[in-house]
Amino acid sequence: xxxxxxxxxxxxxxxxxxxxxxxxxxxxxxxxxxxxxxxxxxxxxxxxxxxxxxxxxxxxxxxxxxxxxxxxxxxxxxxxxxxxxxxxxxxxxxxxxxxxxxxxxxxxxxxxxxxxxxxxxxxxxxxxxxxxxxxxxxxxxxxxxxxxxxxxxxxxxxxxxxxxxxxxxxxxxxxxxxxxxxxxxxxxxxxxxxxxxxxxxxxxxxxxxxxxxxxxxxxxxxxxxxxxxxxxxxxxxxxxxxxxxxxxxxxxxxxxxxxxxxx
Amino acid sequence: xxxxxxxxxxxxxxxxxxxxxxxxxxxxxxxxxxxxxxxxxxxxxxxxxxxxxxxxxxxxxxxxxxxxxxxxxxxxxxxxxxxxxxxxxxxxxxxxxxxxxxxxxxxxxxxxxxxxxxxxxxxxxxxxxxxxxxxxxxxxxxxxxxxxxxxxxxxxxxxxxxxxxxxxxxxxxxxxxxxxxxxxxxxxxxxxxxxxxxxxxxxxxxxxxxxxxxxxxxxxxxxxxxxxxxxxxxxxxxxxxxxxxxxxxxxxxxxxxxxxxxxxxxxxxxxxxxxxxxxxxxxxxxxxxxxxxx
Numbered sequence: 296x297x298x299x300x301x302x303x304x305x306x307x308x309x310x311x312x313x314x315x316x317x318x319x320x321x322x323x324x325x326x327x328x329x330x331x332x333x334x335x336x337x338x339x340x341x342x343x344x345x346x347x348x349x350x351x352x353x354x355x356x357x358x359x360x361x362x363x364x365x366x367x368x369x370x371x372x373x374x375x376x377x378x379x380x381x382x383x384x385x386x387x388x389x390x391x392x393x394x395x396x397x398x399x400x401x402x403x404x405x406x407x408x409x410x411x412x413x414x415x416x417x418x419x420x421x422x423x424x425x426x427x428x429x430x431x432x433x434x435x436x437x438x439x440x441x442x443x444x445x446x447x448x449x450x451x452x453x454x455x456x457x458x459x460x461x462x463x464x465x466x467x468x469x470x471x472x473x474x475x476x477x478x479x480x481x482x483x484x485x486x487x488x489x490x491x492x493x494x495x496x497x498x499x500x501x502x503x504x505x506x507x508x509x510x511x512x513x514x515x516x517x518x519x520x521x522x523x524x525x526x527x528x529x530x531x532x533x534x535x536x537x538x539x540x541x542x543x544x545x546x547x548x549x550x551x552x553x554x555x556x557x558x
Numbered sequence: 559x560x561x562x563x564x565x566x567x568x569x570x571x572x573x574x575x576x577x578x579x580x581x582x583x584x585x586x587x588x589x590x591x592x593x594x595x596x597x598x599x600x601x602x603x604x605x606x607x608x609x610x611x612x613x614x615x616x617x618x619x620x621x622x623x624x625x626x627x628x629x630x631x632x633x634x635x636x637x638x639x640x641x642x643x644x645x646x647x648x649x650x651x652x653x654x655x656x657x658x659x660x661x662x663x664x665x666x667x668x669x670x671x672x673x674x675x676x677x678x679x680x681x682x683x684x685x686x687x688x689x690x691x692x693x694x695x696x697x698x699x700x701x702x703x704x705x706x707x708x709x710x711x712x713x714x715x716x717x718x719x720x721x722x723x724x725x726x727x728x729x730x731x732x733x734x735x736x737x738x739x740x741x742x743x744x745x746x747x748x749x750x751x752x753x754x755x756x757x758x759x760x761x762x763x764x765x766x767x768x769x770x771x772x773x774x775x776x777x778x779x780x781x782x783x784x785x786x787x788x789x790x791x792x793x794x795x796x797x798x799x800x801x802x803x804x805x806x807x808x809x810x811x812x813x814x815x816x817x818x819x820x821x822x823x824x825x826x827x828x829x830x831x832x833x834x835x836x837x838x839x840x841x842x843x844x845x846x847x848x849x850x851x852x
Binding site for chain 1: 601606615739741778
């Protein structure tokens, strides 16, 4: 039998496509802290272990003290905070956030990862950020480096690009996206447990570069640090008594010494 | 048969009903107060978000340089014996808009534009406008924008800048934008252009315009605009009144914040109570515009 170059080409193409599809259809659990459960449509939720594979239809739930890290085939990582539930679909390219908080780090040039929650979707081909949702009350998106496209899945054209240092807070079933605000990246990085309690993210240097860029803009007067701080999850803004500082303490701050103000 | 499920039904129901229960209950918030999550040791896991206030930078000066090129079906805007031609209309606009209050701006500007025809060079002319006025926004009324300004307009030839026509007018304008979504906007407006001095008398007129436009951004750099304008032109002499309709469509590609490429087309129809002034014209072309704000 004579094998033509064309046949070889088709064979290589088919093999490559199959391998690529297999790679894309897998994600792995790379870190588990305390109570983390894996559920699938075919089985009841059970405790998950490091190294387990995740496929379309799987869901991960973290408990009150649980945290987890997932690594996708293209080295995208997703760190799940406590009380977080996510589901995986679309050949692991889409992550549905039902509740809780996720830090995502998508390497530059990676396959586009989409995170959907309510009517909102965020997508990027290279960025680090945090997305948080609480029930029907709010969705919060923060970008630490790279550019994230935030858009509504049910409204064509309702889309905006979030740049490093921008925070968007809105409702999950919103019909119009609000304008983003700005936050202090350095303070966020120093107090974020999804950064501090894990291995450094691969985009650490790019985040530090964004911190430096922002500090220069603060020094220049383009940004004015306010004494309004959201102390972790939620949307409650706290009026800080101390003078605003661009070099926050390395430890997470407590509620002591702050005046609470309803938003 | 009642009560008996078909084969495979259990799997389907497990998937269907199981998904409703998905994700598991362990992550479901409970006991929240006014929409805020209950306090737990991990509530600070996403870190502290110190809000930064962005110092507003306002740039009152704008310089625009542009050069559209058109093919026009009726260069002289005549009712009979129409001749097509190509014209280049380079221009420069300088505007100074100091902010008086948050919603009130002064506006002073100079606009100089040239119109060079390829074949019918005797039609070449230049237009100079000097404007001064106020621009007032009313955010509480759907971002209504009101403008009132004085316009000095001088038309000259392009060889020696000899005066062809000079006009002094007051322009009053109200515009109401309707944002359909982040990427789409409809705008409706009225404008009155009231001439109070002009030389020679015959081209002097008052314009009463109604206009609307629709803009859609197909991407962050590419947008399409369509506009319609109806103008009644009431001339001071010869008891002449024209009704002019203009339909325009443009596609704009923003290469940089300061550089825009455009494809432009417009169609105009003019009906006059003096039929000699009736005409129709189509203009199709493209252009490049550079805009600097400082």
